Each structure stands twice: as structure tokens, then as C-alpha cells.
Amino acid sequence: MPFQAISIKKIVxxxxxxDYVLPAIQRHFVWKPDQIINLFDSILRGYPIGSFLFWRIKTEHVNDFQYYDFITDFNVKDNSNDKIVPSGEKEITAVLDGQQRLTALLIGLRGSYTYKTPYLRQDHPQAYQKRELYLNLAKPKEDESHGLAFLTEKEAKEGRREGKLWYKIGRLLTEEPSEFMLSEEGDSLPLEVKKTAFRRITEFSQCLNLDIINYYVEEEQDIDKVLSIFIRVNSGGTVLSYSDLLLSTATALWTEYDAREEIENITHEFASYKAGFKISSDFVMKACLTLSDLDVKFIVKNFNRVNMQKIEAEWEKIKDAILCTMRFAIGYGYNQDTISSYNALLPIAYYIKSKDIAEKFDHAAKYKKSREDAITWLRRALLMKVFGGSSDTVISRYRDVLSKSQSENFPLKEIESSFKDIAITSQDIDEIFEDTRYDREAFYVLHEIFGREYNTDVDMDHLYPKSLFTQRNMRTWGFTTRESQEEVQDLVNSLANLRLAGHGENIEKSAMKFEAWVQGLSKVQREALLIPAMKDYGPENFVEFCKKRTVLMKDRLKRNLTVQSRSNKNLKKH
Known part of the structure; x- marks a missing residue:
């Protein structure tokens, strides 16, 4: 069938x-306001906007598939499409390629876009405002993208003060250009402005009525063949990722679950945790491949019916293992800001699923040793950036060790004997203390030194408050040279001046001077926190404190880790 054409007005x-719907294999709308404006600007300039691929579904097959409605009023806080159930009494057309552009046209002409106002706090009542697309009927400047902008109604009215005449472009779907000119608003305009306004409205109206949407209709009714087409047309670019394609395929081929809803639910659940984990569908789909013992790569050949059916059959166990792993990580104080790679959690999730212990692993006494070994491995993996490079290869190698292990416990010893990437030398430790400052890597080091389970939010706390070390105070305490002041300011954020503390502990300490706080600690508490013995903990002795505590922290870190000589570590790599 040759390409056909239809006008924007008719398709909207x-x-x-x-009459046009989104098949379940489509992903969410992801365009930004500027992209929508650029699309309309291209239309006004007469530029081509690409072709579209539609899938005509015959009446007898309409109820064989799942569909979603287009978004008309988009809100960045909730970009979910509503599921729809067609009547089944007529053919429908599903959009295989062009969803982003069509949704953009719909939002611009009949809907709105709600996004965060820059510089306002999330909880500010005006932070998220509904905006509609307007056209400036006065002569726009050259850099104004044809005078298009998303505005609130208030902003549109205030534009007159700047010589702008904002016109909501959606009006052209229901009224002719002459109707505006004959209205009180249009009739009151100065003659020259009226001429410019009429010309611009007419030009825009003509664009909406021209047949510029070029599309091809696929008549195939076999979902596997349609998926093949969908993957082919979407895998060539970078806009739709391979994880999106995998999710789309799962959505189309799962029979017991709605894959799209399941993935959305689990990502929303992660986000609701206090830890604020921002888990993407990429991670969940990677977990599905990993925990189902499938090839972990996001490549087209992995998007087949057999793989998708295997993932669906194991979905409940996969989901439970992921959720248990997240609870486990939270229990040790990890959150969105302290996990550099979520892929580092996959070996732990694989272990949990393979042993079928998702209901108990994160809390039962029976698995205390496994939890300790798993968190030891996680700390080191994050500290040594094990998942910073070719993570697919790393995930597969770790999974191989876990799958072959005969131990009921997390196989830390087997991992240590199989991999060099978590081994650490004395030189590594020296470099860590030299380079690490107040960031997520500091969290990993402190966790390895002072590691314990937490039942609350965890803060990294400055022992000597950072705010103390103003230039004036430093001079008072004897740090009079530029070099000595720079040394102090560097040490303030060093590992030697940091500890991990429950949120409540941190607040309680913040109200006290460090000297008084230290004096209130017992001998056992001081030893646990590696507070060096000193006669005076006043800030004038801060540098001495840091040097002594660094020695204590390095010694404990070496004891806690399997410290090798540099030569032995290098030998193991070959």
C-alpha cells in the first residue's frame, strides 16, 4: 500500500x-516543551516533519490487544497514559511510529503541558502550573521560533505590556481566522497589528488543513510480525532505547500480567521509599534478563517470545527479589545519593531469587551471615567501581559464580577467589584517604570502616563542624598562613573528620561543641568511632586530630578488608 496523507486537523x-490509539508496545510521552514548539515551528516554516507508521487492526482482532489513550494534558509528575478498551465494533488504527509527534500536536492544539517553574521549590504552590501553547500574533522577533510559547493564562494576558498579542492556537480547531478578527478582541486592534494578526492566523490555519501527515498503514494482524516491524523502525535511532523495546515486547507478549503496569508499579514503589530510589525501567528490565538467566544485553535478538514468556513466568519471584534487595540496601543506610550503580545490586537480587528467600533475607536471623557477606561485597564493589565499565560483562561473570555456588550463604569467599576487582592493597587504601572527600565514595569507605545495620536514615556527619572554620576563627586558633588555612579547609571534608550517624544522632550532636560531645562519650564509644586519645580536642588541635585518626581508620580498614600486596593483586589479573 502506498503512502497516504491526512491533515493535522483531521488526525487530531x-x-x-x-480512531487512533496507542498499542501497549509504545512507551510514555517524553518530549520537552521546546521540542513541541520546534515541531510547530517546522510546520509553520513548511519543513517536512517525517513520516508515520500506522497499524490498522481489523474489527475481529481489536480485542486481541491492549491499548492506551494519547495524553492530552501532560504533567511531568505523572506521565502515565490511560488504558482504554475499544468497543470492538469498528476497526481502529494504532500508531507504531510517530507517537511523540502526534502527542505533541494534540497537547499543542487541544491540551496543556504542566512543568516545574524554574527556581521554585517543589512544594511551592506555583511550582507546577498548567500551560497552553500560544502564538504571538504581533510580529515576532527572529529568535522567537515563530512566536510560539507555552504560557499560563496570566502570562498570556501580561504579554500585552511587552507588545505581544498571544493567541491560543487550539482555537483554530473550532473557529475560522475571521471569527477572531470580528470579535471584540480582534476588532479593537490597531490596523497594522490587525493585518499582521490576520495574516499569521490564516497561515497557521492553512497549515492545519493541509495534508502534511504522510503515513504508511500496516495491515498485518500477527503480533509477532508487528513487533518485528516495531523493533525494526525504532532500533535505528537513539530516541527509543533497547530497554524500551524490551518492555514494549514484554507488554505485547505477556498474557497473565500487563508488563507496562507492573514495571510502572515497581518503579513508583521504589520512589515512595524514604531512600528515594529513582529506578528506571532500564534497571528493572536488566534485572528481568539477569534473574531469568538470559543474555543480559539489550540487543534485538533477545526480544523474542520465548524469552518474554520465561520472564513472565518468573515475574513474581523477580519482583520480590528486587524489592527485598532494596529493603536490604536501605537497612544499611543506602539511598539514591549513595548508590553509584544500581547494577551492583543485581548479584544480590540474583542470590535472593535463586535461593527463594525474598520473604526473609532482609530480616531473618538465619540469614545474618549472608547479609553481612553481601553488604561487604556491595561496599567493596561500589568503592572499587566494579560496575563502572562494561557492566553487562561484569553482571554475567558474577551471575556465573553465583549460579555455580553450592553454598546456601552468599558466596563471598568464592567471589573473592574468582575476581580481582574487589581486592584492595595498602597502596589503594593510601590513595583512597588521599583522594576521598565528602561524597558518595566517602560513604562507601565509612561504611566499610564502621559498617553496621541502620534502622533509620543515615547521614555523613562532620565531627568538627565545617561552619567553625572561618578565616577569622582559623587565625584565632593559630592557622595564620595561607598554607595552613588551606590544609585545614581540605581536612574538614576528609575521611578523618567524618563519621556515619543516624539522623537523630546527627541532630543531637549538632547542638554541641565537639570538645563537649567527645567528653560525653564512653571509652567504648570512642574506640568504636576511632577517636584518638588527646589531651585537648579544641579546634586549634584539629590537624593533629585528623592525622591521628587517619592512622586509626587506615588500620581498621586494612583489618576489615582482604588487603593484598600490589604484586599479588597484579598476578591474579593474568
Missing amino acids: NGILER
Whole structure:
């Protein structure tokens, strides 16, 4: 069948009538306001906007598939499409390629875009405002993208003060250009402005009525063949990622679950935790491949019916293992800001699923040793950036060790004997203390030194408050040279001046001077925190404190880790 064409006005009205729908294999709308504006600007300039691929589904097959409605009023805080159930009494057209552009047209002409106002706090009442697309009927400047902008109604009215005449472009779907000119608003305009306004409205109206949407219709009714087409047309670019394709395929081929809803639910659950984990569908789909013992690569050949059915059959166990792993990580104080790679959690999730212990692993006494070994491995993996490079290869190698292990416990010893990437030398430790400052890597080191389970939020706490070390105070305490002041300011954020503390502990300490706080600690508490013995803990002795505590911290870190000589570590690599 050759390419056909239809006008923007007709296709937008068709979407509103649900003659055009989104198949479940499509992903969410992801365009930004500027992208929508650029699309309309291209249309006004007469530029081509690409072709579209539609899938005509015959009446007898309409109820064989799942569909979603287009988003009309987009909100960045909730970009979910509503699921729809067609009547089954007529054919429908599903959009295989062009969803982002069509949704952009719909939002611009009949909907709105709600996004965060820059510089306002998330909880500010005006932080998220509904904006609609307007056209400046006065002569726009050269850099104004044809005078298009997303505005609130208030902003549109205030534009007149700047000589702008904002016109909501959606009006052109229901009224002719002459109607505006004959209205009180249009009739009151100065003659020259009226001429410019009429010309611009007419030009825009003509664009909406021209047949510029070029599309091809696929008539195939076999979902496997349609998926093949969908993957082919979407895998060539970078806009739709391979994880999106994998999720789309799962959505189309799962029979017991709605894959799209399941993945959305689990990512929303992660986000609701206090730890604020921002888990993407990429991670969940990678977990599905990993925990199902499939090839972990996001490549087209992995998007097949057999693999998707295997993932669906194991979905409940996969989901439970992921959730248990997250609870486990939270229990040791990890959150969105302290995990540099979520892929580092996959070996732990694989262990949990393979042993079928998701209901108990994160809390039962029976698994205390496994939890300790798993968190030891996680700390070292994050500290040594094990998952910073070719993570697919790393994930597969770790999974191989875990799958072959006969131990009921987390196989830390087997991992240590198989991998060099978590081994650490005395030189590594020296470099860590030299380079690490107040950031997520500091969290990993402190966790390895002072590691314990936490039942609350965990803070990295400055022992000597950072705010103390103003230039004036430093001079008072004897740090009079530029070099000595720079040394102090560097040490303030060093590992020697940091500890891990429960949120409540941190607040309680913040109200006290460090000297008084130290005096209130017992001998056992001081030893646990590696507070060096000193006669005077006043800030004038801060540098001495840091040097002594660094020695104590390095010694404990060496004891806690399997410290090798540099030569032995290098030998193991060959």
C-alpha cells in the first residue's frame, strides 16, 4: 500500500474520537516543551516533519490487544497514559511510529503541558502550573521560533505590556481566522497589528488543513510480525532505547500480567521509599534478563517470545527479589545519593531469587551471615567501581559464580577467589584517604570502616563542624598562613573528620561543641568511632586530630578488608 496523507486537523480530531490509539508496545510521552514548539515551528516554516507508521487492526482482532489513550494534558509528575478498551465494533488504527509527534500536536492544539517553574521549590504552590501553547500574533522577533510559547493564562494576558498579542492556537480547531478578527478582541486592534494578526492566523490555519501527515498503514494482524516491524523502525535511532523495546515486547507478549503496569508499579514503589530510589525501567528490565538467566544485553535478538514468556513466568519471584534487595540496601543506610550503580545490586537480587528467600533475607536471623557477606561485597564493589565499565560483562561473570555456588550463604569467599576487582592493597587504601572527600565514595569507605545495620536514615556527619572554620576563627586558633588555612579547609571534608550517624544522632550532636560531645562519650564509644586519645580536642588541635585518626581508620580498614600486596593483586589479573 502506498503512502497516504491526512491533515493535522483531521488526525487530531481522529485521536480525540479514539480512531487512533496507542498499542501497549509504545512507551510514555517524553518530549520537552521546546521540542513541541520546534515541531510547530517546522510546520509553520513548511519543513517536512517525517513520516508515520500506522497499524490498522481489523474489527475481529481489536480485542486481541491492549491499548492506551494519547495524553492530552501532560504533567511531568505523572506521565502515565490511560488504558482504554475499544468497543470492538469498528476497526481502529494504532500508531507504531510517530507517537511523540502526534502527542505533541494534540497537547499543542487541544491540551496543556504542566512543568516545574524554574527556581521554585517543589512544594511551592506555583511550582507546577498548567500551560497552553500560544502564538504571538504581533510580529515576532527572529529568535522567537515563530512566536510560539507555552504560557499560563496570566502570562498570556501580561504579554500585552511587552507588545505581544498571544493567541491560543487550539482555537483554530473550532473557529475560522475571521471569527477572531470580528470579535471584540480582534476588532479593537490597531490596523497594522490587525493585518499582521490576520495574516499569521490564516497561515497557521492553512497549515492545519493541509495534508502534511504522510503515513504508511500496516495491515498485518500477527503480533509477532508487528513487533518485528516495531523493533525494526525504532532500533535505528537513539530516541527509543533497547530497554524500551524490551518492555514494549514484554507488554505485547505477556498474557497473565500487563508488563507496562507492573514495571510502572515497581518503579513508583521504589520512589515512595524514604531512600528515594529513582529506578528506571532500564534497571528493572536488566534485572528481568539477569534473574531469568538470559543474555543480559539489550540487543534485538533477545526480544523474542520465548524469552518474554520465561520472564513472565518468573515475574513474581523477580519482583520480590528486587524489592527485598532494596529493603536490604536501605537497612544499611543506602539511598539514591549513595548508590553509584544500581547494577551492583543485581548479584544480590540474583542470590535472593535463586535461593527463594525474598520473604526473609532482609530480616531473618538465619540469614545474618549472608547479609553481612553481601553488604561487604556491595561496599567493596561500589568503592572499587566494579560496575563502572562494561557492566553487562561484569553482571554475567558474577551471575556465573553465583549460579555455580553450592553454598546456601552468599558466596563471598568464592567471589573473592574468582575476581580481582574487589581486592584492595595498602597502596589503594593510601590513595583512597588521599583522594576521598565528602561524597558518595566517602560513604562507601565509612561504611566499610564502621559498617553496621541502620534502622533509620543515615547521614555523613562532620565531627568538627565545617561552619567553625572561618578565616577569622582559623587565625584565632593559630592557622595564620595561607598554607595552613588551606590544609585545614581540605581536612574538614576528609575521611578523618567524618563519621556515619543516624539522623537523630546527627541532630543531637549538632547542638554541641565537639570538645563537649567527645567528653560525653564512653571509652567504648570512642574506640568504636576511632577517636584518638588527646589531651585537648579544641579546634586549634584539629590537624593533629585528623592525622591521628587517619592512622586509626587506615588500620581498621586494612583489618576489615582482604588487603593484598600490589604484586599479588597484579598476578591474579593474568
